[in-house]
Amino acid sequence: MISSSIFFVAIGPGSWVIIGLAILLLFGGKKIPELMKGLGSGIKEFKNASKDENEDKKVDTDTDKKE
8 A cells, every 4th residue: 555655755746736637627717716715614623622621531531630
């Protein structure tokens, strides 16, 4: 099985340009900023949720130590 780091190394700069052009043709110039905005807000929401989960676990372990 190929690891993800090897996958990105195996794709050269020319391939990335072709992939970018294919995405541009599929979605169009006006739709790409909307897609990136949605992707960015999704990543931000995921980070906030994981941060909240880590804080909840920390609070749980702190209260267990006090008891």
